[in-house]
Amino acid sequence: MTLLASGYGLQLLWGALVTVSLTLCALAIGTVLGIAGASAKLSRHRALRAVGGCYTAVVRGIPDLIIIYILYFGGTIALTKLAGRYVEVSEFAAGATALGFVFGAYASEIFRGAIGKVPKGQHEAGHVLGLSTVAAFLLIILPQAWRLALPAFGNQSLILLKQTSLVSVIGLEELARAASVVSGATREPFTVFAGAAAIYLVLTATGTLLLHHAEARSARKYAGGA
Amino acid sequence: MLDLGIIRSVFPDLLGGVVLSIKLSLLILLFGLLLALPVAFARNATSPALSRASKLYILFFRGVPAIIQVFLVYYGLGQFPAVRSSILWPVLRDPFWCLIIALSLNGSAYTGELLAGAMRAVPRGLVEAARALGLSRARTLQTVVVPLAVRAALPAYSNEVILTVKATSLASTITLLDVTGAARLAASQTYAPYEVFIAAGIIYFVLTYSLSYGLRQLENALAVEGQH
Numbered sequence: 001m002t003l004l005a006s007g008y009g010l011q012l013l014w015g016a017l018v019t020v021s022l023t024l025c026a027l028a029i030g031t032v033l034g035i036a037g038a039s040a041k042l043s044r045h046r047a048l049r050a051v052g053g054c055y056t057a058v059v060r061g062i063p064d065l066i067i068i069y070i071l072y073f074g075g076t077i078a079l080t081k082l083a084g085r086y087v088e089v090s091e092f093a094a095g096a097t098a099l100g101f102v103f104g105a106y107a108s109e110i111f112r113g114a115i116g117k118v119p120k121g122q123h124e125a126g127h128v129l130g131l132s133t134v135a136a137f138l139l140i141i142l143p144q145a146w147r148l149a150l151p152a153f154g155n156q157s158l159i160l161l162k163q164t165s166l167v168s169v170i171g172l173e174e175l176a177r178a179a180s181v182v183s184g185a186t187r188e189p190f191t192v193f194a195g196a197a198a199i200y201l202v203l204t205a206t207g208t209l210l211l212h213h214a215e216a217r218s219a220r221k222y223a224g225g226a
Numbered sequence: 227m228l229d230l231g232i233i234r235s236v237f238p239d240l241l242g243g244v245v246l247s248i249k250l251s252l253l254i255l256l257f258g259l260l261l262a263l264p265v266a267f268a269r270n271a272t273s274p275a276l277s278r279a280s281k282l283y284i285l286f287f288r289g290v291p292a293i294i295q296v297f298l299v300y301y302g303l304g305q306f307p308a309v310r311s312s313i314l315w316p317v318l319r320d321p322f323w324c325l326i327i328a329l330s331l332n333g334s335a336y337t338g339e340l341l342a343g344a345m346r347a348v349p350r351g352l353v354e355a356a357r358a359l360g361l362s363r364a365r366t367l368q369t370v371v372v373p374l375a376v377r378a379a380l381p382a383y384s385n386e387v388i389l390t391v392k393a394t395s396l397a398s399t400i401t402l403l404d405v406t407g408a409a410r411l412a413a414s415q416t417y418a419p420y421e422v423f424i425a426a427g428i429i430y431f432v433l434t435y436s437l438s439y440g441l442r443q444l445e446n447a448l449a450v451e452g453q454h
Contacts, residue, residue: 063395165291190302
Protein backbone atom coordinates (compact mmCIF):
# COMPACT_ATOMS: atom_id res chain seq x y z
CA MET A 1 0.00 0.00 0.00
CA THR A 2 2.86 2.34 0.81
CA LEU A 3 4.04 1.47 -2.65
CA LEU A 4 1.02 3.03 -4.28
CA ALA A 5 1.31 6.14 -2.13
CA SER A 6 4.76 6.80 -3.57
CA GLY A 7 5.60 8.27 -6.98
CA TYR A 8 4.45 5.01 -8.54
CA GLY A 9 0.90 5.77 -7.44
CA LEU A 10 1.11 9.04 -9.34
CA GLN A 11 2.32 7.19 -12.40
CA LEU A 12 -0.78 4.98 -12.25
CA LEU A 13 -3.05 7.97 -11.78
CA TRP A 14 -1.44 9.67 -14.76
CA GLY A 15 -2.11 6.48 -16.72
CA ALA A 16 -5.73 6.62 -15.61
CA LEU A 17 -5.94 10.15 -16.96
CA VAL A 18 -4.64 8.94 -20.33
CA THR A 19 -7.19 6.10 -20.20
CA VAL A 20 -10.02 8.57 -19.66
CA SER A 21 -8.89 10.91 -22.45
CA LEU A 22 -8.43 7.97 -24.79
CA THR A 23 -11.95 6.77 -23.96
CA LEU A 24 -13.44 10.21 -24.63
CA CYS A 25 -11.60 10.63 -27.94
CA ALA A 26 -12.57 7.16 -29.13
CA LEU A 27 -16.14 7.83 -27.99
CA ALA A 28 -16.30 11.00 -30.09
CA ILE A 29 -14.85 9.29 -33.17
CA GLY A 30 -17.04 6.24 -32.65
CA THR A 31 -20.25 8.21 -32.22
CA VAL A 32 -19.69 10.00 -35.51
CA LEU A 33 -18.89 6.69 -37.23
CA GLY A 34 -21.91 5.12 -35.54
CA ILE A 35 -24.25 7.77 -36.90
CA ALA A 36 -22.69 7.43 -40.34
CA GLY A 37 -22.95 3.64 -40.13
CA ALA A 38 -26.59 3.74 -39.02
CA SER A 39 -27.43 6.16 -41.85
CA ALA A 40 -25.75 3.80 -44.31
CA LYS A 41 -27.70 0.83 -42.95
CA LEU A 42 -30.99 2.71 -43.19
CA SER A 43 -30.20 4.11 -46.62
CA ARG A 44 -32.34 3.52 -49.69
CA HIS A 45 -29.22 2.60 -51.67
CA ARG A 46 -28.34 -1.04 -51.59
CA ALA A 47 -24.60 -0.35 -51.94
CA LEU A 48 -24.59 1.87 -48.85
CA ARG A 49 -26.53 -0.73 -46.87
CA ALA A 50 -23.94 -3.34 -47.90
CA VAL A 51 -21.09 -1.08 -46.75
CA GLY A 52 -22.82 -0.56 -43.40
CA GLY A 53 -23.37 -4.30 -43.02
CA CYS A 54 -19.76 -5.13 -43.88
CA TYR A 55 -18.49 -2.56 -41.39
CA THR A 56 -20.26 -4.26 -38.48
CA ALA A 57 -19.49 -7.79 -39.71
CA VAL A 58 -15.76 -7.07 -39.99
CA VAL A 59 -15.50 -5.48 -36.54
CA ARG A 60 -17.58 -8.26 -34.95
CA GLY A 61 -15.31 -10.91 -36.44
CA ILE A 62 -11.87 -9.50 -35.67
CA PRO A 63 -10.29 -8.97 -32.22
CA ASP A 64 -9.85 -5.33 -31.22
CA LEU A 65 -6.18 -6.06 -30.66
CA ILE A 66 -5.70 -6.91 -34.35
CA ILE A 67 -7.59 -3.78 -35.42
CA ILE A 68 -5.33 -1.67 -33.19
CA TYR A 69 -2.23 -3.23 -34.77
CA ILE A 70 -3.55 -2.80 -38.31
CA LEU A 71 -4.38 0.88 -37.80
CA TYR A 72 -1.13 1.56 -35.97
CA PHE A 73 1.14 0.02 -38.60
CA GLY A 74 -1.15 0.85 -41.52
CA GLY A 75 -1.44 4.44 -40.31
CA THR A 76 2.32 4.82 -40.27
CA ILE A 77 2.57 3.47 -43.81
CA ALA A 78 -0.23 5.72 -45.05
CA LEU A 79 1.19 8.83 -43.39
CA THR A 80 4.66 8.07 -44.71
CA LYS A 81 3.28 7.75 -48.22
CA LEU A 82 1.37 10.99 -47.86
CA ALA A 83 4.23 12.99 -46.40
CA GLY A 84 6.92 11.48 -48.62
CA ARG A 85 9.14 10.72 -45.61
CA TYR A 86 8.96 8.42 -42.60
CA VAL A 87 6.22 9.56 -40.23
CA GLU A 88 5.22 7.49 -37.25
CA VAL A 89 1.60 7.76 -36.21
CA SER A 90 1.19 8.50 -32.50
CA GLU A 91 0.08 5.62 -30.30
CA PHE A 92 -2.69 7.75 -28.89
CA ALA A 93 -4.08 8.70 -32.29
CA ALA A 94 -3.86 5.13 -33.59
CA GLY A 95 -5.48 3.77 -30.45
CA ALA A 96 -8.29 6.32 -30.40
CA THR A 97 -8.99 5.76 -34.10
CA ALA A 98 -8.94 1.96 -33.79
CA LEU A 99 -11.20 1.88 -30.74
CA GLY A 100 -13.45 4.54 -32.28
CA PHE A 101 -13.71 2.40 -35.39
CA VAL A 102 -14.73 -0.60 -33.28
CA PHE A 103 -17.14 1.45 -31.17
CA GLY A 104 -18.74 2.93 -34.29
CA ALA A 105 -19.63 -0.52 -35.61
CA TYR A 106 -21.54 -1.43 -32.44
CA ALA A 107 -22.99 2.06 -32.12
CA SER A 108 -24.33 1.92 -35.68
CA GLU A 109 -26.32 -1.20 -34.74
CA ILE A 110 -27.59 0.50 -31.58
CA PHE A 111 -28.61 3.69 -33.43
CA ARG A 112 -30.22 1.77 -36.27
CA GLY A 113 -32.29 -0.24 -33.82
CA ALA A 114 -33.31 2.87 -31.88
CA ILE A 115 -34.28 4.83 -35.00
CA GLY A 116 -36.32 1.84 -36.16
CA LYS A 117 -38.23 1.84 -32.86
CA VAL A 118 -39.46 5.41 -33.29
CA PRO A 119 -43.05 5.03 -34.57
CA LYS A 120 -43.51 5.64 -38.28
CA GLY A 121 -46.23 8.18 -37.54
CA GLN A 122 -43.55 10.50 -36.16
CA HIS A 123 -41.89 10.68 -39.60
CA GLU A 124 -45.24 11.37 -41.18
CA ALA A 125 -46.10 14.02 -38.61
CA GLY A 126 -42.86 15.80 -39.49
CA HIS A 127 -43.82 15.81 -43.15
CA VAL A 128 -47.30 17.08 -42.40
CA LEU A 129 -45.78 19.90 -40.38
CA GLY A 130 -43.85 20.86 -43.49
CA LEU A 131 -40.42 19.91 -42.20
CA SER A 132 -37.82 18.70 -44.65
CA THR A 133 -36.63 15.10 -44.28
CA VAL A 134 -33.38 16.28 -42.67
CA ALA A 135 -35.12 18.69 -40.30
CA ALA A 136 -37.68 16.05 -39.32
CA PHE A 137 -34.87 13.60 -38.65
CA LEU A 138 -32.86 16.04 -36.53
CA LEU A 139 -35.77 17.60 -34.63
CA ILE A 140 -38.21 14.74 -34.23
CA ILE A 141 -36.62 11.35 -34.77
CA LEU A 142 -33.14 11.83 -33.32
CA PRO A 143 -34.17 13.13 -29.88
CA GLN A 144 -36.55 10.20 -29.42
CA ALA A 145 -34.10 7.65 -30.83
CA TRP A 146 -31.37 8.96 -28.55
CA ARG A 147 -33.45 8.18 -25.47
CA LEU A 148 -34.08 4.65 -26.72
CA ALA A 149 -30.41 4.15 -27.62
CA LEU A 150 -29.00 5.48 -24.35
CA PRO A 151 -28.86 2.28 -22.23
CA ALA A 152 -27.11 0.22 -24.92
CA PHE A 153 -24.93 3.16 -25.93
CA GLY A 154 -23.83 3.65 -22.34
CA ASN A 155 -23.11 -0.03 -21.94
CA GLN A 156 -20.95 0.00 -25.05
CA SER A 157 -19.11 3.06 -23.71
CA LEU A 158 -18.21 1.14 -20.57
CA ILE A 159 -16.91 -1.70 -22.73
CA LEU A 160 -14.86 0.87 -24.64
CA LEU A 161 -13.39 2.18 -21.39
CA LYS A 162 -12.11 -1.30 -20.58
CA GLN A 163 -10.92 -1.96 -24.12
CA THR A 164 -8.61 1.07 -23.99
CA SER A 165 -6.33 -1.21 -21.94
CA LEU A 166 -5.49 -2.98 -25.22
CA VAL A 167 -3.74 0.10 -26.58
CA SER A 168 -0.99 -0.74 -24.08
CA VAL A 169 0.32 -3.29 -26.62
CA ILE A 170 1.52 -0.53 -28.94
CA GLY A 171 3.26 1.23 -26.07
CA LEU A 172 0.86 3.99 -25.07
CA GLU A 173 1.30 4.53 -21.35
CA GLU A 174 -2.33 4.38 -20.29
CA LEU A 175 -3.34 2.69 -17.05
CA ALA A 176 -2.60 -0.94 -18.04
CA ARG A 177 0.78 -0.07 -19.53
CA ALA A 178 1.64 2.16 -16.59
CA ALA A 179 0.85 -0.76 -14.30
CA SER A 180 3.17 -3.03 -16.30
CA VAL A 181 5.97 -0.48 -16.11
CA VAL A 182 5.51 0.09 -12.39
CA SER A 183 5.25 -3.63 -11.64
CA GLY A 184 8.54 -4.18 -13.45
CA ALA A 185 10.20 -1.46 -11.40
CA THR A 186 8.81 -2.48 -8.02
CA ARG A 187 8.76 -6.26 -8.39
CA GLU A 188 5.39 -6.31 -6.70
CA PRO A 189 3.22 -7.13 -9.70
CA PHE A 190 0.18 -8.37 -7.79
CA THR A 191 -0.07 -5.24 -5.65
CA VAL A 192 0.36 -2.99 -8.67
CA PHE A 193 -2.11 -4.78 -10.95
CA ALA A 194 -4.60 -4.99 -8.09
CA GLY A 195 -4.21 -1.23 -7.69
CA ALA A 196 -4.81 -0.76 -11.41
CA ALA A 197 -7.87 -3.03 -11.18
CA ALA A 198 -9.20 -0.88 -8.33
CA ILE A 199 -8.76 2.28 -10.41
CA TYR A 200 -10.57 0.64 -13.33
CA LEU A 201 -13.40 -0.34 -10.98
CA VAL A 202 -13.70 3.24 -9.80
CA LEU A 203 -13.77 4.43 -13.43
CA THR A 204 -16.40 1.90 -14.54
CA ALA A 205 -18.49 2.55 -11.42
CA THR A 206 -18.36 6.30 -12.11
CA GLY A 207 -19.35 5.63 -15.71
CA THR A 208 -22.27 3.49 -14.58
CA LEU A 209 -23.48 6.22 -12.21
CA LEU A 210 -23.23 8.87 -14.92
CA LEU A 211 -25.16 6.58 -17.23
CA HIS A 212 -27.97 6.02 -14.71
CA HIS A 213 -28.13 9.76 -14.19
CA ALA A 214 -28.36 10.41 -17.93
CA GLU A 215 -31.04 7.74 -18.34
CA ALA A 216 -33.09 9.17 -15.50
CA ARG A 217 -32.82 12.67 -16.99
CA SER A 218 -33.84 11.60 -20.46
CA ALA A 219 -36.77 9.62 -19.04
CA ARG A 220 -37.95 12.58 -17.00
CA LYS A 221 -38.10 14.83 -20.02
CA TYR A 222 -40.52 12.45 -21.68
CA ALA A 223 -42.36 11.36 -18.56
CA GLY A 224 -45.58 13.03 -19.71
CA GLY A 225 -45.74 11.72 -23.24
CA ALA A 226 -44.26 8.99 -25.45
CA MET B 227 0.10 -0.27 -51.00
CA LEU B 228 -1.01 -3.56 -49.62
CA ASP B 229 1.20 -6.44 -50.73
CA LEU B 230 -1.07 -9.42 -51.40
CA GLY B 231 1.96 -11.67 -51.94
CA ILE B 232 3.09 -11.10 -48.35
CA ILE B 233 -0.39 -11.73 -47.01
CA ARG B 234 -0.53 -15.04 -48.85
CA SER B 235 2.96 -16.11 -47.83
CA VAL B 236 2.40 -15.39 -44.15
CA PHE B 237 -0.65 -17.66 -43.74
CA PRO B 238 1.36 -20.85 -43.12
CA ASP B 239 3.20 -19.11 -40.25
CA LEU B 240 -0.09 -18.17 -38.65
CA LEU B 241 -1.82 -21.51 -39.05
CA GLY B 242 0.18 -22.99 -36.16
CA GLY B 243 -1.38 -20.27 -34.05
CA VAL B 244 -4.86 -21.27 -35.15
CA VAL B 245 -4.59 -24.61 -33.35
CA LEU B 246 -3.60 -22.88 -30.12
CA SER B 247 -6.31 -20.21 -30.48
CA ILE B 248 -8.97 -22.89 -30.96
CA LYS B 249 -7.65 -24.99 -28.08
CA LEU B 250 -7.66 -21.96 -25.77
CA SER B 251 -11.17 -20.95 -26.87
CA LEU B 252 -12.61 -24.42 -26.26
CA LEU B 253 -11.06 -24.82 -22.81
CA ILE B 254 -12.06 -21.29 -21.75
CA LEU B 255 -15.63 -21.82 -22.95
CA LEU B 256 -15.84 -25.18 -21.14
CA PHE B 257 -14.47 -23.95 -17.81
CA GLY B 258 -16.29 -20.64 -18.15
CA LEU B 259 -19.63 -22.41 -18.56
CA LEU B 260 -18.97 -24.80 -15.68
CA LEU B 261 -18.09 -21.88 -13.39
CA ALA B 262 -21.04 -19.86 -14.65
CA LEU B 263 -23.55 -22.37 -13.25
CA PRO B 264 -22.72 -21.80 -9.56
CA VAL B 265 -22.41 -18.05 -10.24
CA ALA B 266 -25.92 -18.02 -11.75
CA PHE B 267 -27.47 -20.16 -9.00
CA ALA B 268 -25.86 -18.00 -6.34
CA ARG B 269 -27.02 -14.84 -8.11
CA ASN B 270 -30.63 -16.03 -7.91
CA ALA B 271 -30.29 -17.59 -4.46
CA THR B 272 -32.73 -16.56 -1.75
CA SER B 273 -29.85 -16.24 0.69
CA PRO B 274 -28.77 -12.57 0.63
CA ALA B 275 -25.15 -13.48 1.45
CA LEU B 276 -24.88 -15.82 -1.52
CA SER B 277 -26.50 -13.45 -3.95
CA ARG B 278 -24.40 -10.56 -2.71
CA ALA B 279 -21.20 -12.60 -3.10
CA SER B 280 -22.19 -13.52 -6.62
CA LYS B 281 -22.98 -9.88 -7.43
CA LEU B 282 -19.56 -8.78 -6.19
CA TYR B 283 -17.89 -11.52 -8.23
CA ILE B 284 -19.72 -10.36 -11.36
CA LEU B 285 -19.01 -6.71 -10.58
CA PHE B 286 -15.26 -7.31 -10.25
CA PHE B 287 -14.81 -9.47 -13.34
CA ARG B 288 -16.99 -7.26 -15.52
CA GLY B 289 -15.64 -3.98 -14.18
CA VAL B 290 -11.94 -4.65 -14.79
CA PRO B 291 -10.36 -5.12 -18.24
CA ALA B 292 -9.59 -8.75 -19.08
CA ILE B 293 -5.95 -7.92 -19.79
CA ILE B 294 -5.50 -6.78 -16.17
CA GLN B 295 -7.03 -10.05 -14.96
CA VAL B 296 -4.64 -11.98 -17.20
CA PHE B 297 -1.68 -9.99 -15.82
CA LEU B 298 -2.87 -10.47 -12.23
CA VAL B 299 -2.79 -14.23 -12.68
CA TYR B 300 0.33 -14.53 -14.87
CA TYR B 301 2.60 -11.85 -13.39
CA GLY B 302 0.84 -11.18 -10.11
CA LEU B 303 0.58 -14.56 -8.38
CA GLY B 304 4.34 -15.15 -8.50
CA GLN B 305 4.78 -12.27 -6.06
CA PHE B 306 3.75 -14.57 -3.21
CA PRO B 307 6.40 -17.09 -2.00
CA ALA B 308 3.56 -19.35 -0.82
CA VAL B 309 2.30 -19.63 -4.41
CA ARG B 310 5.79 -20.21 -5.77
CA SER B 311 6.41 -23.09 -3.37
CA SER B 312 2.98 -24.69 -3.78
CA ILE B 313 2.32 -27.76 -5.90
CA LEU B 314 0.22 -25.58 -8.20
CA TRP B 315 3.20 -23.48 -9.26
CA PRO B 316 3.98 -25.48 -12.43
CA VAL B 317 0.43 -24.67 -13.58
CA LEU B 318 0.40 -21.07 -12.37
CA ARG B 319 3.62 -20.10 -14.08
CA ASP B 320 2.52 -21.61 -17.39
CA PRO B 321 1.09 -18.82 -19.58
CA PHE B 322 -1.25 -21.32 -21.25
CA TRP B 323 -3.01 -22.18 -17.99
CA CYS B 324 -2.83 -18.61 -16.70
CA LEU B 325 -4.76 -17.37 -19.70
CA ILE B 326 -7.31 -20.14 -19.32
CA ILE B 327 -7.76 -19.42 -15.60
CA ALA B 328 -8.11 -15.66 -16.08
CA LEU B 329 -10.44 -15.76 -19.08
CA SER B 330 -12.57 -18.61 -17.67
CA LEU B 331 -13.17 -16.62 -14.49
CA ASN B 332 -13.87 -13.54 -16.58
CA GLY B 333 -16.24 -15.39 -18.90
CA SER B 334 -18.06 -17.08 -16.03
CA ALA B 335 -19.11 -13.67 -14.70
CA TYR B 336 -20.66 -12.65 -18.05
CA THR B 337 -22.24 -16.06 -18.69
CA GLY B 338 -23.38 -16.35 -15.06
CA GLU B 339 -25.24 -13.04 -15.23
CA LEU B 340 -26.76 -14.12 -18.53
CA LEU B 341 -27.93 -17.51 -17.23
CA ALA B 342 -29.27 -15.97 -14.04
CA GLY B 343 -31.38 -13.58 -16.09
CA ALA B 344 -32.61 -16.38 -18.33
CA MET B 345 -33.57 -18.50 -15.33
CA ARG B 346 -35.48 -15.62 -13.78
CA ALA B 347 -37.34 -15.24 -17.06
CA VAL B 348 -38.77 -18.76 -16.86
CA PRO B 349 -42.44 -18.20 -15.96
CA ARG B 350 -43.18 -18.95 -12.31
CA GLY B 351 -46.38 -20.76 -13.28
CA LEU B 352 -44.39 -23.39 -15.15
CA VAL B 353 -42.24 -24.07 -12.12
CA GLU B 354 -45.30 -24.24 -9.88
CA ALA B 355 -47.05 -26.56 -12.34
CA ALA B 356 -44.06 -28.90 -12.36
CA ARG B 357 -43.94 -28.90 -8.56
CA ALA B 358 -47.71 -29.52 -8.40
CA LEU B 359 -47.23 -32.50 -10.71
CA GLY B 360 -45.00 -33.96 -8.01
CA LEU B 361 -41.60 -33.25 -9.58
CA SER B 362 -38.84 -32.72 -7.07
CA ARG B 363 -37.04 -29.40 -6.92
CA ALA B 364 -33.97 -30.84 -8.67
CA ARG B 365 -36.08 -32.55 -11.30
CA THR B 366 -38.00 -29.33 -11.98
CA LEU B 367 -34.73 -27.52 -12.44
CA GLN B 368 -33.41 -30.22 -14.73
CA THR B 369 -36.47 -30.76 -16.93
CA VAL B 370 -38.16 -27.36 -16.91
CA VAL B 371 -36.01 -24.45 -15.81
CA VAL B 372 -32.65 -25.29 -17.38
CA PRO B 373 -33.92 -26.29 -20.86
CA LEU B 374 -36.06 -23.16 -21.11
CA ALA B 375 -33.30 -20.95 -19.74
CA VAL B 376 -30.73 -22.40 -22.12
CA ARG B 377 -32.97 -21.74 -25.10
CA ALA B 378 -33.61 -18.18 -23.92
CA ALA B 379 -29.94 -17.53 -23.21
CA LEU B 380 -28.55 -19.03 -26.39
CA PRO B 381 -28.57 -15.95 -28.66
CA ALA B 382 -26.75 -13.86 -26.07
CA TYR B 383 -24.46 -16.78 -25.27
CA SER B 384 -23.53 -17.10 -28.96
CA ASN B 385 -22.34 -13.53 -28.72
CA GLU B 386 -20.33 -14.48 -25.64
CA VAL B 387 -18.70 -17.33 -27.58
CA ILE B 388 -17.54 -15.00 -30.35
CA LEU B 389 -16.23 -12.50 -27.79
CA THR B 390 -14.32 -15.32 -26.07
CA VAL B 391 -12.62 -16.38 -29.30
CA LYS B 392 -11.63 -12.75 -29.86
CA ALA B 393 -10.44 -12.41 -26.25
CA THR B 394 -7.99 -15.30 -26.69
CA SER B 395 -5.90 -12.81 -28.67
CA LEU B 396 -4.76 -11.62 -25.22
CA ALA B 397 -2.62 -14.78 -25.17
CA SER B 398 -0.11 -12.86 -27.27
CA THR B 399 0.50 -10.45 -24.37
CA ILE B 400 1.84 -13.26 -22.17
CA THR B 401 4.27 -14.82 -24.67
CA LEU B 402 1.89 -17.40 -26.20
CA LEU B 403 2.00 -17.99 -29.95
CA ASP B 404 -1.70 -18.00 -30.77
CA VAL B 405 -2.77 -16.36 -34.05
CA THR B 406 -2.00 -12.88 -32.71
CA GLY B 407 1.23 -14.03 -31.07
CA ALA B 408 2.37 -15.73 -34.27
CA ALA B 409 1.46 -12.56 -36.17
CA ARG B 410 3.55 -10.44 -33.82
CA LEU B 411 6.48 -12.76 -34.37
CA ALA B 412 6.02 -12.80 -38.14
CA ALA B 413 5.64 -9.00 -38.15
CA SER B 414 9.00 -8.57 -36.48
CA GLN B 415 10.65 -11.00 -38.91
CA THR B 416 9.15 -9.80 -42.18
CA TYR B 417 9.12 -6.05 -41.50
CA ALA B 418 5.67 -6.04 -43.07
CA PRO B 419 3.50 -5.74 -39.95
CA TYR B 420 0.56 -4.24 -41.81
CA GLU B 421 0.13 -7.20 -44.15
CA VAL B 422 0.79 -9.74 -41.40
CA PHE B 423 -1.92 -8.36 -39.13
CA ILE B 424 -4.36 -8.17 -42.03
CA ALA B 425 -3.70 -11.87 -42.64
CA ALA B 426 -4.34 -12.53 -38.94
CA GLY B 427 -7.56 -10.50 -39.18
CA ILE B 428 -8.72 -12.64 -42.10
CA ILE B 429 -8.07 -15.82 -40.12
CA TYR B 430 -10.04 -14.55 -37.12
CA PHE B 431 -12.85 -13.42 -39.37
CA VAL B 432 -13.14 -16.84 -40.99
CA LEU B 433 -13.05 -18.52 -37.57
CA THR B 434 -15.67 -16.34 -35.93
CA TYR B 435 -17.88 -16.15 -39.00
CA SER B 436 -18.11 -19.93 -39.38
CA LEU B 437 -18.65 -20.23 -35.64
CA SER B 438 -21.53 -17.76 -35.61
CA TYR B 439 -23.04 -19.54 -38.60
CA GLY B 440 -22.94 -22.84 -36.68
CA LEU B 441 -24.43 -21.22 -33.59
CA ARG B 442 -27.29 -19.77 -35.62
CA GLN B 443 -28.06 -23.23 -36.94
CA LEU B 444 -28.10 -24.50 -33.37
CA GLU B 445 -30.49 -21.72 -32.34
CA ASN B 446 -32.81 -22.61 -35.20
CA ALA B 447 -32.68 -26.28 -34.33
CA LEU B 448 -33.59 -25.58 -30.70
CA ALA B 449 -36.26 -23.00 -31.44
CA VAL B 450 -39.77 -24.15 -30.70
CA GLU B 451 -42.09 -23.96 -33.64
CA GLY B 452 -44.58 -21.15 -33.37
CA GLN B 453 -42.25 -19.03 -31.23
CA HIS B 454 -40.48 -16.14 -32.98
